[in-house]
Amino acid sequence: MTLAVASNPHTSTSHSMVAFEGVTKQFGGRDGQSTFTALDGVDLTVPKGAITGIIGRSGAGKSTLIRLVNGLELPSTGKVLVDDVDVAGLSDAGLRTLRRSIGMIFQHFNLLASRTVYDNIALPLEIAGLDRAAIKARVAPLMDLVGLGDKAGRYPAELSGGQKQRVGIARALATEPKLLLSDEATSALDPETTQSILDLLKTINRDLDLTVLLITHEMEVVKAIASHVAVIDKGRIVENGRTFDVFTQPQHATTQAMLAGLTGSKLPIWITSRLHDSQQGAERVYVRLIFFGATSEQPLVSGLINELGVEVNILAGTIDEIAGEPYGALVVSYPATADILARAEQFFARTGLKTEVLGYGA
Numbered sequence: 316m317t318l319a320v321a322s323n324p325h326t327s328t329s330h331s332m333v334a335f336e337g338v339t340k341q342f343g344g345r346d347g348q349s350t351f352t353a354l355d356g357v358d359l360t361v362p363k364g365a366i367t368g369i370i371g372r373s374g375a376g377k378s379t380l381i382r383l384v385n386g387l388e389l390p391s392t393g394k395v396l397v398d399d400v401d402v403a404g405l406s407d408a409g410l411r412t413l414r415r416s417i418g419m420i421f422q423h424f425n426l427l428a429s430r431t432v433y434d435n436i437a438l439p440l441e442i443a444g445l446d447r448a449a450i451k452a453r454v455a456p457l458m459d460l461v462g463l464g465d466k467a468g469r470y471p472a473e474l475s476g477g478q479k480q481r482v483g484i485a486r487a488l489a490t491e492p493k494l495l496l497s498d499e500a501t502s503a504l505d506p507e508t509t510q511s512i513l514d515l516l517k518t519i520n521r522d523l524d525l526t527v528l529l530i531t532h533e534m535e536v537v538k539a540i541a542s543h544v545a546v547i548d549k550g551r552i553v554e555n556g557r558t559f560d561v562f563t564q565p566q567h568a569t570t571q572a573m574l575a576g577l578t579g580s581k582l583p584i585w586i587t588s589r590l591h592d593s594q595q596g597a598e599r600v601y602v603r604l605i606f607f608g609a610t611s612e613q614p615l616v617s618g619l620i621n622e623l624g625v626e627v628n629i630l631a632g633t634i635d636e637i638a639g640e641p642y643g644a645l646v647v648s649y650p651a652t653a654d655i656l657a658r659a660e661q662f663f664a665r666t667g668l669k670t671e672v673l674g675y676g677a
């Protein structure tokens with residue numbers, strides 16, 4: 316572990332690869348300019364060995380957050396620790412060592428057009444002063460790992476977007492980093508290519524035990540591979556935790572808005588238009604049934620129908636996977652008589668099925 320320093324005996328026992336502690340970042344303020352607060356009191360830990368997503372809209376502060384990790388920016392107040400080392404306290408040599416231990420991939424790949432695939436991947440190793448034999452020993456297996464074993468002599472202009480990002484990933488891995496930063500790495504790719512790059516990142520995370528911190532504005536990316544997520548809005552972390560928890564029970568309005576449609580939370584207009592809040596005189600109740608964990612594997616819809624002894628209409632739904640865990644949401648309606656409502660409540664309590672009453676209607 317290249318970053319371990321003698322003054323910190325706890326480095327190997329820490330569970331966080333990156334820790335933001337009360338980080339604020341302001342820009343401007345000189346020559347009469349007004350200051351702009353890009354990050355405001357950010358507290359966040361990035362667990363070792365996991366894939367963590369930071370999601371937010373354009374201008375939320377994602378790039379600033381990532382640039383603080385490799386010391387391209389320094390916090391105005393607070394601390395950024397990488398493997399327990401305070402980035403702001405590093406000497407130039409320490410900063411160079413830090414940057415070699417952090418790989419980075421970009422939305423537009425940032426390959427050198429005049430260099431072949433092999434030479435692009437070799438570049439960080441040349442800069443680090445490795446000899447030709449050592450470079451070859453490192454680059455050849457990396458090309459195989461990213462599936463470009465037969466493209467060594469090709470130039471970036473001869474590659475597809477997905478292949479370019481594979482070169483970017485191999486280059487990022489050349490110095491055997493412990494942390495990979497991904498800045499919108501799939502935003503310029505089509506959905507199918509995005510999926511193949513996300514699969515590759517997942518494989519690398521697992522096989523190389525590499526911590527991944529990715530920033531994105533695409534919920535799909537987080538949902539597909541990130542076990543942990545932080546939602547950033549106007550420079551503040553408004554919500555964070557396990558992706559499954561945040562996506563199935565979003566607490567903040569920004570998260571809810573960004574998730575609309577992704578996890579079956581947005582209802583079709585033909586349903587919302589017939590709903591009202593009052594139970595008074597309503598014929599039917601509209602309920603969202605949420606399946607996850609143990610409840611995703613049981614025949615609970617047929618159980619509900621049997622229990623109530625009336626027809627249950629299924630109106631909308633989604634069955635999906637979030638960060639590798641099954642998740643489903645079904646919107647159903649059934650008669651809103653006192654007896655049936657009470658029996659449904661009992662059924663939900665007994666089975667542990669999570670539900671949400673959406674409203675009442677005809």
Ligand SMILES: Nc1ncnc2c1ncn2[C@@H]1O[C@H](COP(=O)(O)OP(=O)(O)OP(=O)(O)O)[C@@H](O)[C@H]1O
Nearest residue numbers: 342343351353371372373374375376377378379380
């Ligand atoms: N060097 C700088 N000087 C002044 N303002 C800056 C600087 N860097 C970033 N900002 C401002 O800080 C805010 C956050 O920018 P940042 O690039 O971190 O957002 P982002 O979430 O990555 O957005 P995007 O997805 O559009 O890249 C923006 O309003 C931006 O204009």
